Amino acid sequence: MAGYLIRRLGTAIIVVLGIALVTFLMLHIISPSPATDVLGQKASPAAIKAWNHANGFDRPWYDQFWTYISNLLHGDFGWSYKNNQTVNSMFAEKTPLSAFLSVSSVVVAILVALPLGIYQAIKRNTAGDVTATTLAFIFYSMPTFMVALLLIQVFALNLGWVDPNVSQNQSLTGALGSWQDLILPIISLSITQVASFSRYQRSAALDVLAQDYIKVARAKGLPERLVHTRHLVRNSALPMITLIGLSLPIVIGGNVLIEYAFNINGLGLMFINALQNDDYNVLMAYTLLTAILTVVGNLIADVLLSVSDPRIKLV
Known part of the structure; x- marks a missing residue:
């Protein structure tokens, strides 16, 4: 190691x-x-x-x-x-809010995609599986900013459930004081991730269901509920570790379009402003931090996989 x-x-x-x-x-x-x-x-x-x-x-x-x-x-x-x-001071000011948005969206995506993918595998080729697959392909193919604009149009402008004007608080504490403003940005970031994660989870769950130990467990008369909870969920969730590790750069790079669409004072909007103003030191720092998080995310995913699955050896 x-x-x-x-x-x-x-x-x-x-x-x-x-x-x-x-x-x-x-x-x-x-x-x-x-x-x-x-x-x-x-x-x-x-x-x-x-x-x-x-x-x-x-x-x-x-x-x-x-x-x-x-x-x-x-x-x-x-x-x-x-x-x-x-x-350094600019990143210190804006990182907490962007990190909160990114981490929240990843958590929401995992909580939705994990059971959804397993459900699709168990109910393979049923109406529910086909519907979820169709929606996953639609949202996965849609640009993130398009999802954001649709949510703003429907829930903010048409239904009036939320305010389309996001709070301009730069601090995380101030933004959480107007937490309703963060609902649509988090959902916008989550939707495309759910579409991606659920497809991986469904594929992994189908592979696990085809394994011999699943057949042995069923042959022994173990109830389907226990087969799923004891064997299917644990083993099929391993690919999610890789996806979570690869999602780490989202803390820096994934918020660009969403923060621009909702005018949130985070790292993404800072990057857009730096592009428009030719603020090269900010652009350099943003690029380097994204690269570092990508490398670190891959490394963390590999280590966690080896710890979770003894069959994986790091050489």
Whole structure:
């Protein structure tokens, strides 16, 4: 296990550095310096030159990249010139709300998808299974922002059950004070995940139902309820561990369209604003954190699978 973790961590570091290099080069090619965005389009060449020199943007790109990586090793993601504050402080302000939305949506998706997938496997090819499968394909193929817009139109504008204007509280505590505003965003994030998770869960449950130990349990006269609870649920739930691990990047990347649609002051809306304002340090930090969470999520899923299933060996 220790050797496997060391190798995976080494690979993860190489992957993250590679992503950092590619992202840095892409942003450097698009615009070598944000001086014009900071000083304005009418800034004089002399002012731009002075600003670039003061902030190190007149140095070679590889020198700038090395400085950026050195700062990262000290936990410094740089300075947001547009917002006039550190990127670290911006993430500290907006991460709790985005994380709450993402974690809540994943929890809701698991609570719905796990029993739904098992039900579909047990009732295979029945009307209920066909209906659930059809809905899963529809919602899985729909863009997340389209789901959000439909929910806003139906439940906020047509029925008036919730307020379409989401609270602009930036803190998680403030947002929870208007918890009704978070219902539609969480449901919007959950629907597509339920569609995906339930399909995996159904497939896994069908594989388990075909195993010999299920047939032996039934041959011994064990009631179907016990067959399902003791053997089917536990063994078919293992693939969900992988899906949960792969869902970890949603904490950073999955909220972009939803937060934009509902105008929620989280990481997703911050990323959209950074794109519009060419706030490159924010874009770099967002990309790197998404990459780190992706690598960490895969690693956690592999470790949890090996712990849950002794048949899986990490080599």
